Amino acid sequence: MPDETFEVVEICAGAGGQAIGLERAGFEHALAVELDRNASATLKANRDWKVATGDVADRGVWNPAVYDGIDLVAGGVPCPPFSDAGQQKGAEDERDLFAWAVELAGQIKPRALLLENVRGLSKPRFAGYRQHVLDRLHDFGYVAEWKLLQASDYGVPQLRPRFVLVAMRPDDFAWFNWPEPTPTTHTVGSYVVDLMASNGWSGAHDWADAANGIAPTIVGGSKKHGGADLGPTRAKREWAALGVDGKGIADRAPGPEGPLTPSRMPRLTLPMVARLQGWRDDWNWRFEGGKTSTYRQIGNAFPPPVAEAVGSSIVRAFSRTGEQRSAESLRTAITHDEVLRVLRDRDGWITRRQLINELGEGFARQDLDKRLANIGKDFDLEVKEYKTGPRYRLGEFRAFVGQESHQRNIYLREQQSKVS
Secondary structure (H helix, E strand, C coil), rough: CCCCCEEEECCCCCCCCHHHHHHHHHHEEEEECCCCCHHHHHEEEECCEEECCCCCCCCCCCCCCCCCCCEEEEEEEECCCCCCCCCCCCHHHHCCHHHHHHHHHHHHHEEEEEEEEEEEHCHHHHHHHHHHHHHHHHHHCCEEEEEEHHHHHEECCEECCCEEEEEHHHHHHCCCCCCCCECCCCHHHHHHHHHHHHCCCCCCHHHHCCCCCCCCCCCCCCHHHHHHHHHHHHHHHHHHHHHCCCCEEEEECCCCCCCCCCCCCCCCCCHHHHHHHCCCHHHHHCCCCHHHHHHHHHHCCCHEEEEEEHHHHHHHHHCCCCCCCCCHHHHHCCCCHHHHHHHHHHCEEEEEEHHHHHHHHHHCCCHHHHHHHHHHEEEEEEEECCCCCCCCEEEEEECCCCCCCCHHHHHHHHHHHHCC
């Protein structure tokens, strides 16, 4: 841990996966905000942090103005709006808080912003959404960059891709470099064999030898999901290939008689899942709530080693240590959706021919309709048909950014017990 400490406000803090990693990187929590009461109780049970429980966008829960100019705003905002396993509704999903978190950075003006989400956000469906995020951060004076990080590259024996956004002021970002991968040498078997053998199962070491791959993504799910299990059918097949029955979570490791599941394969216990997610035994982290709640808290977490790696890169940038980026690399802005940029820069209607001309010869024209359709899912996109062809005009971004009248607030009031 570095000598100098920095302060962080963490939103959607969950059970503390990102929090532990940031703490180990040198950040002190000025505040952690979490909606789920059990996860909030977990944070309070393990650290003497200030924890606010409730809707992070509710000014009655906490006052962002108190934390103006803090070193870091970080969070793992809800994933369902972008998940491949969901409907990928993006800005129209009532649970979406990504755009709101970006606006929060514009209000608090932290030295850095760190947000993580699922790989789905990196895909073409959300190119317009990503472009909006970068444009807003530029408006606020930040340089921002996305990176798809694999948990297994940072010591976690799990195939868990996370799409991470880091934004800083230009003078800090000039020193920011993504953490270098240090791929894990562990497998599922080698990582939890001691826990699997803890109740006397003589076959544990043979099982571990066969469970010689890294885990698929541990799926925590939401309150709309059923009980504690290791995910949808495809994930269960991947677990079965490692010799794990993914249809549930066991209360204890197998006894001398061996696994008693219908498949005769062992099930993971909560301590095994926590370890595979990056929690270390010597942290003595205690989870509050029942079995299903605890599993969700673990499964939805940002693995602590990954958070520590990114947090350490941010600290190095603050401290001006490491390699400085070239001025050219800072000037080179990555465009995620050139169609949105052209529509946004146009004041009024634009014809299809004008749109194609401004996109240039390098743009694949056959992709235009799909790109426009994706933009229309997150933005109000007006289309008028003329004899000479359609014309387009870009309207408002549909995401929740704090509007009192937004459907997200209505949904939360009516369905809060189901929101996670």
